[in-house]
Amino acid sequence: MEEKEAAILLVDDEERIRKLLKMYLERENYVIDEAGDGETALQKALDKDYDLILLDLMLPGMDGEEVCEKLREYKATPVIMLTAKGEEANRVQGFEVGTDDYIVKPFSPREVVLRVKALLRRSSKTKFLETETTATNVIVFPHLMIDHDAHRVKVDQHEVNLTPKEYELLYYLAQNPDKVFSREQLLKDVWNYEFFGDLRTVDTHVKRLREKLNKVSEKAAEMIITVWGVGYKIEVDSAT
Amino acid sequence: MEEKEAAILLVDDEERIRKLLKMYLERENYVIDEAGDGETALQKALDKDYDLILLDLMLPGMDGEEVCEKLREYKATPVIMLTAKGEEANRVQGFEVGTDDYIVKPFSPREVVLRVKALLRRSSKTKFLETETTATNVIVFPHLMIDHDAHRVKVDQHEVNLTPKEYELLYYLAQNPDKVFSREQLLKDVWNYEFFGDLRTVDTHVKRLREKLNKVSEKAAEMIITVWGVGYKIEVDSAT
DNA sequence: GTATTTTTTAAAGAAATTGTTTAAAATAAG
């Protein structure tokens, strides 16, 4: 159904991070190449036309910034920079070095996938006048609307203020309606990759989320279903 | 139909668990090697290219975590970690040490088989660009539909609420229609390996399952057949 | 038809899971 198969170059010196991202990106049908240092990365990036490069800023030898600058002498391959928290993320972005986007570590795998998709969508639009079908950033259910661009949730026209985790949880569930996720899976996908906390943390967030939705509409709150012994899901009640 | 024959290394210090899992995995046509301690496991894993390693966390000498870390210096063999309930399963997962998945003990053999299949499917996707999405998790019979993703059972369009065991029992039987299972076998496969309870327990669950199905459709309930002196099966009544 | 074996049914106590509350820890904002 999708015409993905975009080729992505993944550059990070930590193998565990490469493996993590590779897994999540391959799940989306992207083809992944890897590099563990700047020199290799640059060489590969020049050698092959990737659709996108995920580039860690901090690298042994030539750092990400330098890789990007040198690459830019020859190619305009879209680049997303991965930066650790302190690493003056802002300077890295934009035209200083030619980065298209950046993500601060530690990230949640889900976030990376979304940003990759978004950037690929943007850059492919230039080449092909495609129908932008999959590109909708608004999820609409009965009683519930999530506008991801605006990071806004509306229940029956009333805006609901959610905390970041509440929002991400809702958004994640809403992206796969009717699919049950275990607490483990939710922690893995929605939380960042460094979090190994209590499973019941998910319950607490679900509780608050339901509470906030319920203030506006009972029906909206009831969309978040507990599947006993398994986990949670969002269910679109066809009869409403 | 399948091109299995994947090679799996099974690491656990308890022989009964190795034997149990070996039996179930060989039934799926996998080729199984075994190891009872960390040193042997690491040696074998480095010596041969396994398609997957099932690795107990708690091992005499070098524990599973260490085995995985050392292995990762050389290979990216997919690893599923087996952890006892208290053994901070979360930390072990993911990329702290490079585990691909984990299963909490005590598990049901069926669960292990499913997770092994899933991981092998994922990792083989790298080689062959198949479209994961085609794998529909819905079982459809006359009067009965099981959507495994949504963990939902419908009888004649009406949703039926099942408890976890009821659901698992039905799902298990439905995966092998027309095949009779003894109570012993059902307890072994659907329940976890530590459960040595009364055979009548199965009867009780069957009873309640039939009851719930019957509330919607007599015909659906009658699909669950008692084979006198042997056990139970699901039968797809061709005439309906 | 009666005896024997097996299955079904029903009910109650035990076990497990989830919901809720509260407080401490972490993070962001002023």
Added chain:
DNA sequence: CTTATTTTAAACAATTTCTTTAAAAAATAC
């Protein structure tokens, strides 16, 4: 630095599910 918000964790309550038991019903064998 202080304050406010958000996140996490722990404890307890409420709920749901599981298992066992025993009697009733059904199927089979003689």
